[in-house]
Amino acid sequence: xxxxxxxxxxxxxxxxxxxLHAEDAVGGHGDxxxxxxxxxxxxxxxxxxxxxxxxxFVAEKEGAVxxxxxxxxxxxxxGRGSTRVKVEGVQVRRDLRSAGIGAAMMAAAEAxxxxxxxxxxxxxxNATRTDAHRFYARLGYKQSHLGFKKKL
Numbered sequence: 621x622x623x624x625x626x627x628x629x630x631x632x633x634x635x636x637x638x639x640l641h642a643e644d645a646v647g648g649h650g651d652x653x654x655x656x657x658x659x660x661x662x663x664x665x666x667x668x669x670x671x672x673x674x675x676x677f678v679a680e681k682e683g684a685v686x687x688x689x690x691x692x693x694x695x696x697x698x699g700r701g702s703t704r705v706k707v708e709g710v711q712v713r714r715d716l717r718s719a720g721i722g723a724a725m726m727a728a729a730e731a732x733x734x735x736x737x738x739x740x741x742x743x744x745x746n747a748t749r750t751d752a753h754r755f756y757a758r759l760g761y762k763q764s765h766l767g768f769k770k771k772l
Contacts, residue, residue, distance in 0.1 A: 624721060626728040629676040629688065634665050636685035637678065640711040646746050677728060679712070679721050687712040687721045691729050693736045702739035705732065710743070710752075726759055 629637060638661050641651035653661070668676050668690070679687030689710045695703045707729045712721045733741045744767050745752050753763070 623681055624686075624724055625680045626677055626724055627680060629665070629678045631662070631665060631669075633678050633685050633688075634661050637661075637676070637688045637711075640685070640688050640713060641709065643714055644711060646748055675732060676709075677725065677732075679725050681716070681721075686716050687725050689725050689729060691732050693733070693738060699739055703737060705729070705736065705738040705741050707741060707743040722755060723759065726756075 635653045635658075638651055638653040638657070641649060642653065644651070651657075665676070668674050673693040674690065676690045677688065678685045687710075690708045692706045692708065693703055694706060695701070707726070710722065710725065712719075712725070730741055741761075743756070743761070745756065757763075
């Protein structure tokens with residue numbers, strides 16, 4: 621996709637990123653951009669932007685944000701002190717899925733991880749997202765762990 625750009629997100633992208641998450645019925649995070657929620661999104665973006673170990677990216681096509689993802693470098697003791705990078709919040713605008721945007725974003729995530737000397741890239745995906753699971757498998761990801769969450 622020669623007209624697609626993957627770039628670091630800017631503060632003026634936050635509403636569009638929230639919109640991508642809002643259209644995700646499976647994620648169930650209650651995302652919605654409004655006057656009430658705007659301060660929380662802006663504060664989250666500020667925390668992300670201030671961290672050298674976290675980055676938020678967007679995919680832009682014809683001047684519009686059409687995808688987004690976040691990466692986080694996590695140093696560890698296990699694996700001889702290796703760093704892993706977690707990819708989160710991978711979203712592609714519904715009408716543009718299966719057009720190569722997700723693959724381009726994951727390639728950018730991998731490059732970001734390699735620049736930081738990460739040993740591997742990891743992600744989690746909702747158990748019901750079978751299309752996403754096939755997508756990640758096509759990109760070479762292997763299902764290796766069973767995940768758990770606890771709401772706080």
